[in-house]
Amino acid sequence: MMEPIRGGYMAVPLGGKLHRIYVEETGSGIPLLCLHTAGSDTRQWRGLLNDARVTQHFRCVTFDLPWHGKSSPPDGWWKEEYKLTTASYVEAILGVSDALGLDRPVVMGCSIGGRVVLELAASHGARLGGVIGLQSSSHVDPYYDTEWAHRPDVHGGEVCAGIVSGLMAPQSPENERWETLWHYMQGGPGVFRGDLHFYKAEGDLRARLEAIDTARCPVWLLTGEYDYSCSPEATRETARHIPGSDVTIMSRLGHFPMSENYEHFATFLRPVLDQIRGRAADRAAP
Amino acid sequence: MTPEDLPSLVNGNPMLRRWGRFLDADVLLAVGTEEWMLRLRDGAVESVRHGPFLMPSWTLAIRIELEAWQAFLSPEPPPGRHDLMALLRGRELRLEGNLHPFMSHLLWFKAALATLRSQPARAAA
Structure with missing residues (x-):
């Protein structure tokens, strides 16, 4: 039987160039825009997009960032080094959201996505229904040399998978952990490293947290306990600077909760989605 | 189990042998004050x-x-x-020397040393 997920391509102008962007969606109701992690793609959200308990209330949308998955890099890509920045990331998210006509979407992102939702809440909170940051922190301290992720004498797919494999909880199902790694093994050369430019260097958002108003744009932060890249303590530290934010530390999950063990992750996500539905109902009430 | 069990755990494992088919290195594994020298050839722990x-x-x-x-x-x-x-992140593991064999065979090193674990973790549901 076919899954309910629909996929398609659209042209979105980003950075002065037209980009061919791949989008998947399913469900109806409150728009929920989902962002994949560095060096991966929309397939990380397969569990959520196949969860009727969610899609009966939410229009779930996810897209591959330029250079990722089935989205193309821009014309002339072979002449440039890919580096994600806060500005280009925000432009891509808002560009896709506007092109799809999403009205006050809730944006849920993981890792780099969990980072950028903080900037979205700070600078565009009035346009959003809220943000959910998975494995979210305002910055991370580098702990390995990212040069290893892109050099001709090391297989990029295998080393990228090796770098992230331990970020998952050992209790997560083996097949789902390896599915998650397969996506990493398929990334383009230098793309994971280019995303890490935002995650580990340019995208330090510590100074942006004070601009977040959770009364205008609520913030939920959920972090798996086995993540040593964005640790629970890093998330708690971020939340301390966002008054009104809500933190959940998720047991027996790691850096890829929606992909490594969706069923377990859903037990933590469901109460958040219930709150979002409650707020939407309150706004709609006369 | 100890690092001396690695040859029996690794060398008969077709997955590790395939992953490590180009892996040659002499690895000093130091745990606390104890040391072992692992001679790795073609993904096997030769000695x-x-x-x-x-x-x-x-x-x-x-x-x-x-x-x-x-x-x-x-x-x-x-x-x-x-x-x-994770141990590296927590500064409880330190790498020295030529890191190329390690980084180009990261999945092999992680999996090979994890064979010394007695039982796998259970899936969370």
Whole structure:
């Protein structure tokens, strides 16, 4: 039987160039825009997009960032080094959201996505229904040399998978952990490293947290306990600077909760989605 | 189990042999004050010698704190001690020498040393 997920391509102008962007969606109701992690793609959200308990209330949308998955890099890509920045990331998210006509979407992102939702809440909170940051922190301290992720004498797919494999909880199902790694093994050369430019260097958002108003744009932060890249303590530290934010530390999950063990992750996500539905109902009430 | 069990755990494992088919290195594995020299050839652990060594010559050294190593080998390792990169992040593992064999075979090193764990962790549901 076919899954309910629909996929398609659209042209979105980003950075002065037209980009061919791949989008998947399913469900109806409150728009929920989902962002994949560095060096991966929309397939990380397969569990959520196949969860009727969610899609009966939410229009779930996810897209591959330029250079990722089935989205193309821009014309002339072979002449440039890919580096994600806060500005280009925000432009891509808002560009896709506007092109799809999403009205006050809730944006849920993981890792780099969990980072950028903080900037979205700070600078565009009035346009959003809220943000959910998975494995979210305002910055991370580098702990390995990212040069290893892109050099001709090391297989990029295998080393990228090796770098992230331990970020998952050992209790997560083996097949789902390896599915998650397969996506990493398929990334383009230098793309994971280019995303890490935002995650580990340019995208330090510590100074942006004070601009977040959770009364205008609520913030939920959920972090798996086995993540040593964005640790629970890093998330708690971020939340301390966002008054009104809500933190959940998720047991027996790691850096890829929606992909490594969706069923377990859903037990933590469901109460958040219930709150979002409650707020939407309150706004709609006369 | 100890590093001396690695040949019996790794060499008959077709997955590790395939992943490591281009892996050649002499690895000094130091756990606390104990040392082992692993001679890796074509993804097999050809020999393991137990130190101490007076004049060791190696490609790569992996030095791990004893308490962290014991936690790494527990059936359900705790967060921060469940993976070699996690130990690195927590500064309980240090790499020295030529890192190329290690980084180009990262999945092999993680999986090979994890074979010393007695039981795999159960899936969370």
